[in-house]
Amino acid sequence: MDVAGWVWGLTIVGLVGLLAFDFFFHVRKAHVPTLAEATAWSAGYIGVAVLFGVGVFVFxxxxxxxxxVAGYVTExxxxxxxxxxxxxxxxSFRVPPEVQQKVLLFGIAFSLIVRTGFILAGAALINTFAWVFYLFxxxxxxxxSSMLRPEGGEEARKADNAMIWLAKRVIRTSEHYDGDKLVTTLDGRRAMTPVLLVITAIAGTDVLFAFDSIPxxxxxxxxxxxxxxxxxxxxxxxxxLYFLIDGLLDRLVYLSYGLSVILWFIGVKLILHALHDNNVPFINNGKPVEVVEIGTGESLLTIVGVLVVTVAASLLSRRGRAQTAIANATRYATAYLDRDDTRSDAERERIFMMLINECDQLLALDAGDGQLVRDEPELIELLDRAAADHAGVGYTRSR
Known part of the structure; x- marks a missing residue:
């Protein structure tokens, strides 16, 4: 698709405008978004993406x-x-809920800049070297394959820790938050708050994920x-989307399998295309190989189909319900027991009530799913501590 320079310019200005609008009219004032608020903003961004897609279809x-559409759905x-x-x-950084929006926005904005560089570099490589398709x-x-291994996510977190270590070595940082400020005063000197380190971690993680998503x-x-x-x-x-599906993320127990299938499918598609346009000397003497290529329509149907099946299986599965209740109970109990943050007594009481609700969900699980709870001794100990802190009655004593 031939795109004029002025169209590129308008597109970039429009994207920057969306980020600026998001910051000044939504994120600038620190607050925890409600479900309705997150839904409205998510629908707005998806609507803009859909309208842009209609424009691509028309022009x-x-x-x-x-x-x-296939690219947007995959990304x-x-x-x-x-x-x-x-x-x-x-x-891990115990980021106050009202600060999380700003952290995510700045982290995503930085990663978008870096990903743009990756995209331009990838396009240049593809236009110059046909063998890049084999590499991708x-x-x-x-x-x-690595997504199916439980330890796959650990590597990303270790990389983040390295980036954070470097940031701490280069930049003077405080140990405590000062609202959502990036800069505070420490011992009479200006210092960066942990917000900067969290933004670094978020951006670094997204950059690492770019090595998968860009290919x-x-x-x-x-x-x-x-x-x-x-x-x-x-x-x-x-x-x-982070605030909209926060409570559903742990429910998507089969998402990694679905994404693995999608990446396998696209990986095979790339290699088939590379064989079709082959000029690598040691493969078929540098001549193209006659193979079946997968079209855009087939790719789109496959990607959407895999995602629908994966999400439906996750939401309908008993394992998904149990996993969600366990993850939420762990999160709420940890938040309730954390006295080093800025939460008020009223906020801690609200969190405890949410914890009680999750405990009721756990008690309602049948014997099969209940075994998942009994196999989590750390969770049971955490619930006991939270209950003892609040009323002196342990969760496990009620079972």
């Missing part, structure tokens, strides 16, 4: 439009996987403009 044709699905790690980062395909196949979208389209816009719109709505 670029059906093929370009299908490539944009959005991979972004949901990022949210699991974002939750861990927020919990192998990266996706390896990534798809994936190039497997669906080689149009740099479509790659850029699909990636940008998927990232822009990530903050709202």
């Amino acid at each position: 670029g044709g059906a093929d370009a439009g299908s490539q944009y 959005k699905a991979l972004s949901v996987d990022n949210l699991f790690v974002f939750l861990l980062i927020m919990a 395909g192998m990266i996706l196949l390896v990534t798809a 994936a979208i190039f497997g669906l389209t080689r149009d740099t403009y479509i790659v850029f816009t699909a990636t940008a719109f998927a990232l822009l709505g990530l903050r709202q």
